[in-house]
Amino acid sequence: MTERVGFSVARVGTIAANTFTESLRQKVFNILLIFALVVIASASFFAEFAFEEDVAVVASYQLKSIKDTCFGALSVIGMLIAIVGTAMLLPNELENRTIYTILSKPVRRLEFLLGKYLGTVLLTFVSVVLMSVMFLAVLTFKEARLSQPAKAVVEQTESPVEKQKAQEQVAKIRAEAFDPAIVKGILLVFVKLCLLAAITLLVSTFSTSMVFNVAVALLVFFAGHLVGLAKEAWQAQPLLVYLLGIIPNLDLFNVADDIILGNFVPWAHVGKVTGYGLVYLSGVLAAAHFIFSNREI
Amino acid sequence: MDAIRTENLTKKYNLGWRKGRFLALEKLNLRIPEGEVYGLLGPNGSGKSTTLKCILDLITPTEGAAWIFGVPATKVESRLHVGFLPENPYFYRYLTGGETLEFYGQLCGIRGAALHRRIEELIELVGLAKARDRRLAGYSKGMLQRIGLAQALIHDPRLLLLDEPTAGVDPIGSRDIRDLILRLKQMGKTVLLSSHLLAQVQDVCDRIGVLNLGQMILEGDVDQLISDQRRLSFTVEGLPAGGRGQIEQAAQAAGAKVVGVEHPQTTLETLFLDAVRQDKRGAGEHD
Ligand SMILES: Nc1ncnc2c1ncn2[C@@H]1O[C@H](COP(=O)(O)OP(=O)(O)O)[C@@H](O)[C@H]1O
Ligand SMILES: [Mg+2]
Numbered sequence: 022m023t024e025r026v027g028f029s030v031a032r033v034g035t036i037a038a039n040t041f042t043e044s045l046r047q048k049v050f051n052i053l054l055i056f057a058l059v060v061i062a063s064a065s066f067f068a069e070f071a072f073e074e075d076v077a078v079v080a081s082y083q084l085k086s087i088k089d090t091c092f093g094a095l096s097v098i099g100m101l102i103a104i105v106g107t108a109m110l111l112p113n114e115l116e117n118r119t120i121y122t123i124l125s126k127p128v129r130r131l132e133f134l135l136g137k138y139l140g141t142v143l144l145t146f147v148s149v150v151l152m153s154v155m156f157l158a159v160l161t162f163k164e165a166r167l168s169q170p171a172k173a174v175v176e177q178t179e180s181p182v183e184k185q186k187a188q189e190q191v192a193k194i195r196a197e198a199f200d201p202a203i204v205k206g207i208l209l210v211f212v213k214l215c216l217l218a219a220i221t222l223l224v225s226t227f228s229t230s231m232v233f234n235v236a237v238a239l240l241v242f243f244a245g246h247l248v249g250l251a252k253e254a255w256q257a258q259p260l261l262v263y264l265l266g267i268i269p270n271l272d273l274f275n276v277a278d279d280i281i282l283g284n285f286v287p288w289a290h291v292g293k294v295t296g297y298g299l300v301y302l303s304g305v306l307a308a309a310h311f312i313f314s315n316r317e318i
Numbered sequence: 319m320d321a322i323r324t325e326n327l328t329k330k331y332n333l334g335w336r337k338g339r340f341l342a343l344e345k346l347n348l349r350i351p352e353g354e355v356y357g358l359l360g361p362n363g364s365g366k367s368t369t370l371k372c373i374l375d376l377i378t379p380t381e382g383a384a385w386i387f388g389v390p391a392t393k394v395e396s397r398l399h400v401g402f403l404p405e406n407p408y409f410y411r412y413l414t415g416g417e418t419l420e421f422y423g424q425l426c427g428i429r430g431a432a433l434h435r436r437i438e439e440l441i442e443l444v445g446l447a448k449a450r451d452r453r454l455a456g457y458s459k460g461m462l463q464r465i466g467l468a469q470a471l472i473h474d475p476r477l478l479l480l481d482e483p484t485a486g487v488d489p490i491g492s493r494d495i496r497d498l499i500l501r502l503k504q505m506g507k508t509v510l511l512s513s514h515l516l517a518q519v520q521d522v523c524d525r526i527g528v529l530n531l532g533q534m535i536l537e538g539d540v541d542q543l544i545s546d547q548r549r550l551s552f553t554v555e556g557l558p559a560g561g562r563g564q565i566e567q568a569a570q571a572a573g574a575k576v577v578g579v580e581h582p583q584t585t586l587e588t589l590f591l592d593a594v595r596q597d598k599r600g601a602g603e604h605d
Contacts, residue, residue: 026394035424046412117408125374125402126425317377
């Protein structure tokens with residue numbers, strides 16, 4: 022007799038877009054993002070000094086240092102944006118009672134929760150993209166500068182031996198600056214941030230305090246980076262290792278060090294870790310849905 | 319079919335570990351036929367908001383159940399034709415009035431030209447044309463209440479639940495809101511509104527129920543409840559000075575002309591106070 026109200030992707034999208042707009046208009050994120058961009062931009066100045074003779078060696082050292090700073094900024098600022106952005110969602114909704122106006126419409130709680138989650142994922146994505154563009158800009162700038170002496174040699178020298186050596190240097194610097202593996206590193210950082218956002222959302226389904234949400238999420242973040250070590254240390258106790266499995270192993274997502282050192286990171290590995298992240302994230306969201314659908318608001 | 323029906327609706331709030339439970343609403347049986355404006359009255363903490371939240375499935379009743387147009391409140395479908403204005407609404411501070419309505423309209427599946435037409439209409443109806451492009455962070459309480467009403471009406475629902483729609487609004491704003499409720503009634507909508515200010519709603523409600531400490535202590539038609547059958551009032555004209563004490567026996571003898579005898583109206587205020595006084599459990603907010 023009555024119409025059925027099915028799960029609606031459009032409603033999820035509406036809520037996600039609204040969440041994204043609201044976060045963007047909050048100054049916190051713009052400040053965090055500007056801070057990240059400043060850190061990334063200044064990475065090129067910190068890496069100026071070097072004592073080596075070989076242009077390519079100097080360039081390699083400087084590029085490594087830049088990548089290190091940029092990946093660090095991406096990871097830390099990204100983490101702050103993902104965690105803080107998610108932690109305030111439900112407390113704000115409850116405090117402003119906007120959640121009443123939404124859930125009193127024909128909107129499913131799952132749609133609401135997913136919409137909120139995707140809103141912060143979108144915010145995180147945009148932040149990561151902006152930081153990556155800046156990262157690339159810094160690398161482009163630095164590549165041009167670092168390969169200038171070698172390029173000058175290519176232009177001026179008469180000796181074919183020297184010319185070839187300089188050409189090789191230019192190629193080497195270019196290859197190191199624009200290493201496509203950087204994309205793999207950024208992708209895994211993003212998957213990690215999505216996972217952290219999901220965990221923060223899960224925490225906020227049973228708490229009412231934003232500070233509590235952030236604190237627990239940070240705890241999970243640090244535990245997640247230590248859990249790999251702990252597992253190795255306590256190998257002798259399988260039960261303990263089993264329990265530690267509950268904590269996500271966030272070190273898996275950190276391939277930046279390998280990329281910086283020039284170690285090969287196969288796509289298969291990236292795929293596997295992304296899969297791990299998505300499975301874990303789905304489980305966390307399912308738990309969040311279970312708690313939230315029974316919650317009194 | 320009843321727009322709203324509740325059966326033994328009971329809510330006990332969990333107060334946390336080892337603090338027990340708090341009985342906020344006890345065995346409420348409400349029936350609101352379609353087209354009626356029903357006023358849920360009672361002092362602060364009497365369970366009005368709890369009732370509305372149970373009907374909207376925002377909280378789960380400890381016992382009993384509620385239906386909206388015959389559909390159990392636990393189903394999403396029950397909310398297809400309902401608009402809700404929460405108590406002291408705030409909304410998204412960073413959105414403008416227009417954006418807010420757009421958001422709620424999209425949630426209800428209205429899009430494109432139809433949505434824009436509807437927003438125009440509602441902005442006009444609640445009188446926010448000038449504030450349309452301003453962010454809600456700068457809205458006054460009365461304006462928030464209006465945007466809240468517009469939001470509740472966006473999908474042209476058959477039933478409206480308004481929690482304290484006139485609370486904290488100045489007298490003119492409150493008058494406007496009552497006029498709007500009357501207009502909705504003329505359009506055939508059902509309205510369930512709550513209020514602790516009895517005088518403010520007596521002229522819009524067909525029927526009222528009075529809650530105290532979570533129990534319905536009085537219910538009936540407004541006309542009947544406010545006409546007092548025990549007394550008569552004389553409306554006299556040309557009464558000489560000092561004749562006041564003699565009116566009862568001497569109105570005619572004093573040469574005054576009796577122009578009307580009618581049942582005087584008591585206000586809901588006194589009606590309510592009487593009812594609460596008879597409620598042996600006490601009155602008002604409990605701890
Ligand atoms: N979430 C809650 N937890 C515990 N007690 C609550 C909660 N919500 C409301 N109450 C209590 O229940 C009673 C009824 O509240 P409410 O329905 O909001 O009253 P009203 O809307 O009539 O002012 C009040 O005494 C209030 O303190
Ligand atoms: Mg209330």
